Amino acid sequence: MLDDGEIDALFASNAPLAYLAGSPSIAPLFPDHAAREHDRYRRTGIFPIMHTVVAHRGLFEANPGLAQCLYRGFLVAKDAAADRYREARPSFQVTTMVPWMCNLPEENSAMFPENWFPYGIDANRKALETFLRYSHEQGLSQTPRAVDKLFAEELWLT
Structure with missing residues (x-):
């Protein structure tokens, strides 16, 4: 289209x-989007959230502990992927044929903390608050929203 x-x-x-x-x-x-993205991250400390998991609040109310169980499961999966990356990194064994791919880990490590994709409300609070503020300022939400109210209560301490 x-x-x-x-x-x-x-x-x-x-x-x-x-x-x-x-x-x-x-x-x-x-x-020059990559340069712009790097600059914005350096200035704000915000790396865009890549994915979210959404479910009806009633599902979590009917199944106490489900939100924590899902959260822990996603953490385990992320950690396994990060471990696989770290194990392959010393030998630069990459799964794609991209020029200068071996330089990418060093470039990313210089910019990002060890945990490139932090999970949890607190670890992403600045990005979430910024998103909610923009959403309200741009008229996408009629009232300002609190970050914690978007998540199942059992996740508030994550």
Whole structure:
């Protein structure tokens, strides 16, 4: 649709296939997006939240402990992926053929703390509060919202 002019813009984490195929009709809004993202992270300390898990509050009310169980499960999975990365890192065994990929761990380590993707409310409070403030300022929410009220109460101390 973007390539055919049916839509004017696309906000996505992956480049559209038509762009990757070299379509002259598609261009990034910010050609230097990586440099801009790095600069914003350095200035604000906020790295955009990649994913969220959403469920009806009634599900958690009917199943006490479910939110904590899910949270711990996602932590275990993230830690396993990070461990696999750290184990392969010394030998630069990467799963893709990308030039200078071996430099990426050092570049990221210089910018990010060891835990690149922190989980939990407190670890992401600044980003969540900023998101909620922008949402209200831009008219997407009629009233300001408190971060903790978005999450199951059993997760408030995470």
